[in-house]
Amino acid sequence: xxxxxxxxxxxxxxxxxxxxxxxxxxxxxxxxxxxxxxxxxxxxxxxxxxxxxxxxxxxxxxxxxxxxxxxxxxxxxxxxxxxxxxxxxxxxxxxxxxxxxxxxxxxxxxxxxxxxxxxxxxxxxxxxxxxxxxxxxxxxxxxxxxxxxxxxxxxxxxxxxxxxxxxxxxxxxxxxxxxxxxxxxxxxxxxxxxxxxxxxxxxxxxxxxxxxxxxxxxxxxxxxxxxxxxxxxxxxxxxxxxxxxxxxxxxxxxxxxxxxxxxxxxxxxxxxxxxxxxxxxxxxxxxxxxxxxxxxxxxxxxxxxxxxxxxxxxxxxxxxxxxxx
DNA sequence: ATTCTGACCTGATTGC
DNA sequence: TGCAATCAGGTCAGAA
Numbered sequence: 001x002x003x004x005x006x007x008x009x010x011x012x013x014x015x016x017x018x019x020x021x022x023x024x025x026x027x028x029x030x031x032x033x034x035x036x037x038x039x040x041x042x043x044x045x046x047x048x049x050x051x052x053x054x055x056x057x058x059x060x061x062x063x064x065x066x067x068x069x070x071x072x073x074x075x076x077x078x079x080x081x082x083x084x085x086x087x088x089x090x091x092x093x094x095x096x097x098x099x100x101x102x103x104x105x106x107x108x109x110x111x112x113x114x115x116x117x118x119x120x121x122x123x124x125x126x127x128x129x130x131x132x133x134x135x136x137x138x139x140x141x142x143x144x145x146x147x148x149x150x151x152x153x154x155x156x157x158x159x160x161x162x163x164x165x166x167x168x169x170x171x172x173x174x175x176x177x178x179x180x181x182x183x184x185x186x187x188x189x190x191x192x193x194x195x196x197x198x199x200x201x202x203x204x205x206x207x208x209x210x211x212x213x214x215x216x217x218x219x220x221x222x223x224x225x226x227x228x229x230x231x232x233x234x235x236x237x238x239x240x241x242x243x244x245x246x247x248x249x250x251x252x253x254x255x256x257x258x259x260x261x262x263x264x265x266x267x268x269x270x271x272x273x274x275x276x277x278x279x280x281x282x283x284x285x286x287x288x289x290x291x292x293x294x295x296x297x298x299x300x301x302x303x304x305x306x307x308x309x310x311x312x313x314x315x316x317x318x319x320x321x322x323x324x325x
Numbered sequence: 326a327t328t329c330t331g332a333c334c335t336g337a338t339t340g341c
Numbered sequence: 342t343g344c345a346a347t348c349a350g351g352t353c354a355g356a357a
Contacts, residue, residue: 003350034333034353109351126351127335142335160334162351180353207328216352223350292350312329315349 002124004109004188004221005264010130011106014113017132018149023099023115025148029139034125034164037145044167046099047117049083085171101149108184108220118169121178125162131155185218188257193219195251202242202250209245210238210311213257222257225292226264228317230257232291237325238316239309291317 002010026042043049083092103114111130113120124130133153135146140157145165147154156165168178186192201218202209210231213222222230231238233256236249245253290300295308295317304321 006350034351123351125334126349158334159336160349162333205327211328214351225350313331 002109002128003223003226003264004106005226005261005267007106007109007111007124007221008265009268010124011104011111013132014104014111014130014154017152018101018154019104021101021149021152022097023101023147023149025146027146027148028144029146030142030144033144033158033161034123035166037165038167041120041165041167044169045115045117045120047083048098107181107187108216109223110181118167118172119178121164121166121168121180122156123164125158125160125164127160128156128158128163131157183217185216185220188219188221188261193254193258195247195254198250198254199245199247202245205243206241208238208311209236209240209242209253210316212242214312214314219257221261224314225289226257226260228292229290230260232317232319232323233260235323237323238311238318240325291319293317 023045026045028037028039028041031037031039038044083090085091098117099115101113101115103112105112105114109123111122111124113122122128122130131154133155135148135151135153137153137155139155142159142161143155143157144161145156147156156163166178166180172178186197198218202212205212207215210227212218213227213230214224216222228238230253234249234253236245236253291306294306297306298304299306299319299322302319302321304319306317307320309316309318
């Protein structure tokens with residue numbers, strides 16, 4: 001599963017390949033992910049009310065060979081009927097650029113695809129991938145959804161179905177207020193993230209520091225691998241009570257988290273199982289881990305055998321010599 | 326309020 | 342070779 005660096009790589013890939021292009025169709029082959037994929041997703045994105053009539057359904061693909069260039073007058077293009085509700089007043093207008101993907105952003109491990117009508121939330125869960133393919137590419141097992149952008153397709157595949165595809169319409173407020181995003185901690189690369197924040201947020205907490213990092217309530221994007229790696233670089237035992245770690249050590253931890261994530265992004269995201277970039281390329285080399293997955297092997301710094309334990313049913317790795325309680 | 330457990334799923338790997 | 346048990350990068354909902 002993608003941790004933050006992988007999601008960041010996918011986010012950049014989506015920006016390069018799809019922003020400015022127009023979504024023409026959503027093909028939903030299997031709807032049951034962590035939550036059901038809305039059945040009116042295509043209509044929501046395109047701004048067409050769900051009951052707008054079956055005549056519109058099939059034949060509206062006429063202008064899709066234009067390859068994403070929208071400046072031409074598009075002679076025969078009828079445009080798409082868009083209905084917006086403003087203060088209870090329903091307006092109908094014809095918009096030829098309905099469905100154009102305006103932006104792709106990452107918040108924690110959520111991908112936020114911005115359309116004029118609202119925000120598409122995508123989470124890759126543990127095993128989700130997004131690939132960029134041509135529309136003719138045959139589907140494989142667990143290819144649940146296609147987002148068709150003319151000739152190219154963004155295809156969502158997720159064997160374990162822990163991922164999510166949700167819609168957050170503009171009428172529901174800005175996407176950032178979605179309940180899944182509202183309680184998230186700060187971004188690790190934001191100004192707000194610091195050793196002081198970690199220190200202040202953990203006073204009185206008896207939970208282990210690794211548990212606090214994984215919870216995402218203070219800082220987001222530190223998954224199971226990078227929690228172990230960051231704590232190693234900071235010289236802190238994963239089992240230490242978060243409330244008993246000093247401010248200087250938290251300063252070091254904040255820097256370690258940033259550095260670990262930066263290194264992983266630079267490496268193209270660590271490739272463990274089935275991560276594939278949105279371009280469909282795989283074969284990124286894996287970030288060289290100091291401790292993760294190296295139980296029993298010698299520490300790369302001091303040669304002491306790395307210890308493997310379990311915390312909250314998750315694998316944790318640390319060097320008993322380099323990392324102090 | 327904080328902390329912990331179970332649940333959601335399939336697939337790869339391990340051990341008998 | 343086959344089959345069962347175990348594990349996997351996330352995170353939500355609910356119980357203790």
